[in-house]
Amino acid sequence: MTPNRTAFVFGDRTLTYADIHERTTRLASRLRDAGVRDGDRVAYLGPNHAAFAETMFATHLLGGIFVPLNFRLAAPEIAYMLEQSGATVLIYGPQCAETVRALPDPSVPLTIVALTSPAAGERAYETWLSQGDPAPIDVPVALDDVALILYTSGTTGRPKGATLTHGNLIWNTFNVIIGVDVASDEVTLISAPLFHVAALDQTLLPTFIKGGRSVIMPSWNVDECYDLIDKHRITWMFGVATMFAALARSPRWAAADLSSLRHLMSGGAAVPASLIRTYQDRGLVFCQGYGLTETAPGATFLEASESTRKVGSAGVPVFFASVRVVRHDLTDVAVGEPGEVLIKGPNVTPGYWRNPEATAAAFSEGGWFHSGDVATLDEEGHLYIVDRVKDMYISGGENVYPAEVEKVMSEHPAVAEVAVIGVPDAKWGEVGRAFVVRRPGADVTGDELRDFLLGRLARYKIPRYVDVVDDLPRTGSGKLRKPELRNRV
Known part of the structure; x- marks a missing residue:
């Protein structure tokens, strides 16, 4: 409909919809040459880049399944996801070169494509793509066919691969x-x-x-x-x-x-x-x-x-x-x-x-x-x-939802971020422990924060302990990693 309209801007580079059409078709032909067929998995590892979308669209042109990976994970975690998904192609950004080098030999042959500076045995993304065939590809894809495998944050145990269909x-x-x-x-x-x-x-x-x-x-x-x-x-x-x-x-x-x-x-x-x-x-x-x-x-x-x-x-x-x-x-x-x-x-x-x-x-x-x-x-x-559900704790027989406590604590002008967990207590079974990041230039003590909560929350919801910290641990998607906070206690 609008081939000359800009689709993506990445740094100083601009790609139109016509550019994306041609580039993804060429890339799809190279993936097909690498053996990718209907239902096969293609993985991408790296920070945000136009190549992320190109790889996804090219995979879908072949009826394949796209597997985006969290580039902040370590090599053993990435290796598990590649193995569990059965990916046969991995395209990665230069920031992840060290991680890719540390991957063990996969049980399934893996074609590796580097956006820049490929190692021995790897392909260079732009060169590989440019040599692809621009002829249209027509592989039927149904609404119920799997389009993506997205691995959950994995804050507890092995991450699960949630499948999302084209529908x-x-x-x-x-x-x-x-x-x-x-x-x-x-x-x-x-x-x-x-x-x-x-x-x-x-x-x-x-x-x-x-x-x-x-x-x-x-x-x-x-x-x-x-x-x-x-x-x-x-x-x-x-x-x-x-x-x-x-x-x-x-x-x-x-x-x-x-x-x-x-x-x-x-x-x-x-x-x-x-x-x-x-x-x-x-x-x-x-x-x-x-x-x-x-x-x-x-x-x-x-x-x-x-x-x-x-x-x-x-x-x-x-x-x-x-x-x-x-x-x-x-x-x-x-x-x-x-x-x-x-x-x-x-x-x-x-x-x-x-x-x-x-x-x-x-x-x-x-x-x-x-x-x-x-x-x-x-x-x-x-x-x-x-x-x-799993973050709720019980103090003196009463359910306490940390998010409720966090919401009220965040209303204090000195609080930039806060996370609350339940910790064991001899008298009450569990009590709250808050980890607080202060706003720049602000100062506040645990006692001051507890006084602030009086009258705003029931007493059993007010954290017994308050730790002032520099930052809070987070997953690649920005969610709090509360298990790490529990390990600090």
């Missing part, structure tokens, strides 16, 4: 376009890692299908983000709460021209209401959504028209999905009562790659997917995420 991606894209009013003149900043489902499925793919422009950041950097917003007149961006908090803490915040931004969207973890209001005070539309890798990822979304009235809510179910909040016996909760979130719809994964046990455990009768997240519903059906 999952399409229905999620429809949901985004309905909820966000994505326009054909969209200029979207891809600032979160593309191996994470939100950056890929919530921003890049919806922008691409509308003929918009995606400006790809190799990695997150606050100053570069400000520069790109100004240079390209960015209209839409997604980020996790920590990214938006960092932007608001920057010395450039007060004077920056952010007038081009039409939508700011966040997910991955609950966003403090105080942070949302910081953006709203600048006249910016800040919307939350809720979802998981397994739901492609959108399950609920708060539309712009509700972003002020329902601050802190993750919204209502996306148009093409159903969401319930249930008790342990799978009956629906009352208004305000915490329960587990269940999701059903054409955006929901069919299961985990080569893991029937995990797949069976994730679904209940009727095809409802168990999120493992705790939420409440208000009288209008808006969802409020409370916490992960």
